Amino acid sequence: MGKSRNDNFLLTDMDRQDVKNGGDGPELPENELFAALRLQHIPNLGDISAKKLIAHCGSPAAVFTDKMQVLLKIDRIGSAMLSGLHDPVHARAAERELNFIRKHRIGYYYYRQHSYPYNLQHCPDGPVLLFYKGNIELEGKKIISVVGTRNMTGRGRDFCHKFIEDLAVYEPVIISGFAYGVDICVQRAAMAHGLQTIGCLAHGLNRIYPPEHRIYADMIMKNGGFFTEQWSKSLPVRENFLRRNRIIAGLSQATVVIESGEKGGSLVTANLAAEYNREVFAVPGRTTDVFSRGCNALIRSQKAHLLTAAEDLVYMLNWEATASGGRGVQKQLFVDLNPVEQRVVQFLEDKGKQHLDEISIHCDLPVSACSALLFELEMKGVICPLPGKLFELA
Incomplete structure (x- = not known):
């Protein structure tokens, strides 16, 4: 589970995506995002307690300016939770993460924003900050x-x-x-x-x-x-x-x-x-x-x-079908295939279901390229994946 050569793949490709922080809601002021990150980094302070502090003080940044004796009067907020509140290690970590968010255009939902996922708003232990990448649209969706x-x-x-x-x-x-x-x-x-x-x-x-x-x-x-x-x-x-x-x-x-x-x-x-x-x-x-x-x-x-x-x-x-009737990928009886795809399809037609490694060897393709090509054929409805990295014609 440690670092591998694939660790940066997600950001390398996702950086091309243009996302807006906070979805369709306004961005947090940078000092508030920084303060929310600081709260997230404190090990003894979970999401439920962090939300209590924010609700009492009015904002993440205000938590760090309020007096400790005031914070300790909040229900079920104890000194152990707040012991690391002003530890500079959390501020330094938050600054590093804030730089990462800026550099890689990481989107985020803050739990008090309208854009925060609706169903998750009703979970008391939902994260204060939820990070995302991609083209995500949840409002009004099943x-x-x-x-x-x-x-x-x-x-x-x-x-x-x-x-x-x-x-x-x-x-x-x-x-x-x-x-x-x-x-x-x-x-x-x-x-x-x-x-x-x-x-x-x-x-x-x-x-x-x-x-x-x-x-x-x-x-x-x-x-x-x-x-x-x-x-x-x-x-x-x-x-x-x-x-x-x-x-x-x-x-x-x-x-x-x-x-x-x-x-x-x-x-x-x-x-x-x-x-x-x-x-x-x-x-x-x-x-x-x-x-x-x-x-x-x-x-x-x-x-x-x-x-x-x-x-x-x-x-x-109690669902009803959408007006568009779905946007499913239409399966085609005849699919235009490039020469390499045709070679793979012909091999599977001749040999029946085959392991990824066998397809790679017999079709003279690197395993990574073969995996990507098989996935494209799957999306076209031409092949079906099976357990154990086996594939067969659909």
């Missing part, structure tokens, strides 16, 4: 989160594709975690149907994790993007993934669990969604299916509605 195991089965993959295909007419925004398995499967399916999709990251915007998913970053950015509360130096470590889950749950009207073992981050996300009084859905499976045990447990405990098809969710959320 939004769902879809999560699940990283060890997705073929059954789970097929359900993901069918589920998103049937939901496309409603044009929902699909939120997920950009991780292996269900996350990337559902986000790829959303892209294939022209839906806005957003990856919630457990690290800063100066890296891609996992690095194998770098080939999807540009396309996600064109219609969607990435959210994170983490600063530029943050690494994809376990505690950040657990904190990230509350953002996935909080952004959405409903959370869908496709597959899950008895334990895992997707169950944490589902439980958080239930605590936020959001709808939760789970796809049932056989009692002997290892990666259906978590879903079956959610249904058994009545924390989740049973989900057998997209229409179950549509009925429960």
Whole structure:
């Protein structure tokens, strides 16, 4: 999980995107953004307590000018929380991060701005600052989160594709975690149907994790993007993934669990969604299916509605189809392919499903170039990805 040669890929490409800080709302004055960053950096001060301080004092900057004895009278604000308030280490860190935000044109939502994601406004522990990159539009949108195991089965993959295909007419925004398995499967399916999709990251915007998913970053950015509360130096470590889950749950009207073992981050996300009084859905499976045990447990405990098809969710959320009827990518019977694409398609036609490495070798393509080309063919509806880096003709 440390630094790799792909760490800067996200910013390198995303810097070409023109974003506005704070979405469609006014930018914070720079001194207020600086003060909000200082508050974020204090280890003993969580989002709930930081919001209490800001509400009492009127602004982030005012927190640092008010007297300590006044701040200590605020309900559930103790001296341990405020012990680092004026430590210069937090001011220096905030200055570095502010420079990073300026240099790379990082967008941000401040929790008191109108543009802050509506559903997240109702979560008491939502981040004071939520950073983003991309072309994100959430206002007035239907939004769902879809999560699940990283060890997705073929059954789970097929359900993901069918589920998103049937939901496309409603044009929902699909939120997920950009991780292996269900996350990337559902986000790829959303892209294939022209839906806005957003990856919630457990690290800063100066890296891609996992690095194998770098080939999807540009396309996600064109219609969607990435959210994170983490600063530029943050690494994809376990505690950040657990904190990230509350953002996935909080952004959405409903959370869908496709597959899950008895334990895992997707169950944490589902439980958080239930605590936020959001709808939760789970796809049932056989009692002997290892990666259906978590879903079956959610249904058994009545924390989740049973989900057998997209229409179950549509009925429960009372959705109506959009006037445009969806913007799905039209599958073409005849697709114009360049010579290299034709070579890959011919190889798959002759040999059947093949591993990425085999395609790379036989078609004389570097693995990175081959991955990108296969993704383009997937978006054209020509091939289908399978578990284990296998591909076959659609």
